[in-house]
Amino acid sequence: xxPEVIAALIGTPAVLVAATAAWLAGRAQSRxxxxxxxxxxxxxxxxxxxADLYRTGRRFIGAFEALExxxxxxxAEVSPELRELWDSMREAQDALEHAVDMVRLEGPDDLAAIxxxxxxxxxxxxxxxxxxxxxxxxPPPFNLRPDPGPRMIxxxxxxxxxxxxxxxxxxxxxxxxxxxxxx
Numbered sequence: 001x002x003p004e005v006i007a008a009l010i011g012t013p014a015v016l017v018a019a020t021a022a023w024l025a026g027r028a029q030s031r032x033x034x035x036x037x038x039x040x041x042x043x044x045x046x047x048x049x050x051a052d053l054y055r056t057g058r059r060f061i062g063a064f065e066a067l068e069x070x071x072x073x074x075x076a077e078v079s080p081e082l083r084e085l086w087d088s089m090r091e092a093q094d095a096l097e098h099a100v101d102m103v104r105l106e107g108p109d110d111l112a113a114i115x116x117x118x119x120x121x122x123x124x125x126x127x128x129x130x131x132x133x134x135x136x137x138x139p140p141p142f143n144l145r146p147d148p149g150p151r152m153i154x155x156x157x158x159x160x161x162x163x164x165x166x167x168x169x170x171x172x173x174x175x176x177x178x179x180x181x182x183x
Contacts, residue, residue, distance in 0.1 A: 050173035053099040060092040121162025
């Protein structure tokens with residue numbers, strides 16, 4: 001065999017290995033160039049969803065507590081002021097439901113589970129005001145203030161669930177967003 005042919009046969013595997021390594025490096029680099037901006041957009045959407053849930057949770061609990069404080073006794077007549085507070089709580093609950101749905105959509109699963117607990121606590125609290133039937137004439141009694149016993153326990157359990165999950169949301173979102181950004 002000619003020395004040139006032998007030299008070509010000996011060098012071929014090295015060229016193939018080098019070409020494969022270059023191809024793999026180029027592919028990894030192009031994936032990083034593509035996924036970097038996509039991940040940044042996703043992370044921004046998640047950050048906004050978590051912040052919105054935290055904000056609407058505070059808005060809901062403020063509206064609920066204002067309504068609860070406004071009810072002078074049990075039962076109370078529905079005044080225009082009470083009706084306005086009721087509407088405010090319902091609007092806050094609707095906004096909270098949207099925020100919970102966004103976190104469920106954006107994920108991850110552990111933050112979606114926290115959002116579900118926030119929603120569960122909020123619906124338990126809002127149920128206190130839902131005991132009212134349709135607004136009609138004459139206005140029905142407004143049964144928001146819990147009476148002693150099982151209803152008080154139900155209200156307190158819902159408040160505890162909501163408060164704990166709302167507090168946990170902030171910590172879990174920080175850990176997820178900041179911890180994942182370093183990976």
